[in-house]
Amino acid sequence: MIEIKNLTKKFGDIIALDNVSFEVNDGEIVGFLGPNGAGKSTTMNILTGYLSSTLGSATVDGLDILEHPNEAKKMIGFLPEQPPLYLDMTVEEYLNFIYDLKDCKLDRKKHLEEICEVVKIKDVYGRLIRNLSKGYKQRIGIAQALVGNPKVIIFDEPTVGLDPKQIVEIRNLIRTLGKNHTVILSTHILPEVQSVCDRIVIIANGKIVANEKTENISSLMDGIGRLQAQICGDTESVLSAIRKVSGVRVAQFVGKREAGSSLYLIEGEAGVDIRKPLFAALSKENYALIGLESAGASLEDVFLSLVSSKDKEKKSKKSSD
Ligand code: ADP
Numbered sequence: 057m058i059e060i061k062n063l064t065k066k067f068g069d070i071i072a073l074d075n076v077s078f079e080v081n082d083g084e085i086v087g088f089l090g091p092n093g094a095g096k097s098t099t100m101n102i103l104t105g106y107l108s109s110t111l112g113s114a115t116v117d118g119l120d121i122l123e124h125p126n127e128a129k130k131m132i133g134f135l136p137e138q139p140p141l142y143l144d145m146t147v148e149e150y151l152n153f154i155y156d157l158k159d160c161k162l163d164r165k166k167h168l169e170e171i172c173e174v175v176k177i178k179d180v181y182g183r184l185i186r187n188l189s190k191g192y193k194q195r196i197g198i199a200q201a202l203v204g205n206p207k208v209i210i211f212d213e214p215t216v217g218l219d220p221k222q223i224v225e226i227r228n229l230i231r232t233l234g235k236n237h238t239v240i241l242s243t244h245i246l247p248e249v250q251s252v253c254d255r256i257v258i259i260a261n262g263k264i265v266a267n268e269k270t271e272n273i274s275s276l277m278d279g280i281g282r283l284q285a286q287i288c289g290d291t292e293s294v295l296s297a298i299r300k301v302s303g304v305r306v307a308q309f310v311g312k313r314e315a316g317s318s319l320y321l322i323e324g325e326a327g328v329d330i331r332k333p334l335f336a337a338l339s340k341e342n343y344a345l346i347g348l349e350s351a352g353a354s355l356e357d358v359f360l361s362l363v364s365s366k367d368k369e370k371k372s373k374k375s376s377d
């Protein structure tokens with residue numbers, strides 16, 4: 057459905073994208089994940105025809121975005137990082153304006169009503185956009201992307217600046233839309249792509265560093281990352297016991313908890329499951345481990361484990377050659 061091939065983008069001396077290639081299949085929800093400044097927005101802006109590339113191409117359903125901009129753009133609905141809202145319009149005026157702008161041929165009233173139903177903005181249809189909450193504004197941004205019923209929808213950091221409740225609502229909406237659209241979700245938030253996407257493409261410093269089914273990346277992250285442990289005993293002694301466990305990279309005191317216990321944040325080395333040795337070491341010294349849960353892997357953890365697993369692959373390939 058979407059093919060990005062050898063995209064390179066330079067802004068003066070800055071190489072924002074360096075030979076980026078990936079594909080998105082029909083019906084997939086793909087997460088485009090990377091830290092700030094990685095090149096996500098640049099890629100999405102090129103793919104949607106807002107920006108030209110220095111080298112390489114982007115095609116939608118076989119149509120090159122530069123050679124056939126009008127047809128290709130018709131197939132894409134885009135929610136940019138800064139949604140292009142006109143604050144002095146009502147929601148109704150704005151969506152009608154977008155309808156005209158996109159030269160939409162669908163039944164106007166019915167189509168706009170359907171969109172309002174899906175993104176749940178019926179109750180603010182007559183209101184000025186200026187007066188709406190950030191969560192509603194984001195929904196209206198999504199509504200404009202849906203006008204014309206494009207096959208592909210692209211979201212660039214759709215949950216930035218929203219409160220936790222709004223974040224859940226927007227993620228659910230993206231999941232719903234993913235049922236009958238091809239979706240690219242560009243974000244720097246790891247749990248966001250894990251919870252929503254079939255496949256994850258990771259970009260760092262303008263280069264693609266991974267392109268995997270979500271389940272594969274999740275398994276890569278199993279047993280790694282950061283743990284929160286609640287342990288009874290004198291803080292300094294407990295910390296030094298934790299630090300002696302092989303595979304522990306960092307141990308930090310978080311705070312006092314009930315019954316003489318404290319909470320600690322413990323990070324293992326990439327790819328090492330430290331839970332069993334940690335438990336064994338603590339029980340040997342009679343420090344009761346009364347709580348242990350994953351603190352969630354960070355994006356850095358994933359990078360590290362991806363890089364180290366790729367190194368291992370290379371080494372085992374070399375040794376088998
Ligand atoms: P992301 O969306 O992943 O945070 P961007 O695609 O916005 O990253 O930016 C990638 C790199 O390109 C960054 O180093 C950024 O500073 C640079 N960049 C983006 N847009 C411009 C621009 N218009 N002019 C100069 N540099 C830019």
Ligand code: MG
Binds near residue numbers: 096212
């Ligand atoms: Mg961005």
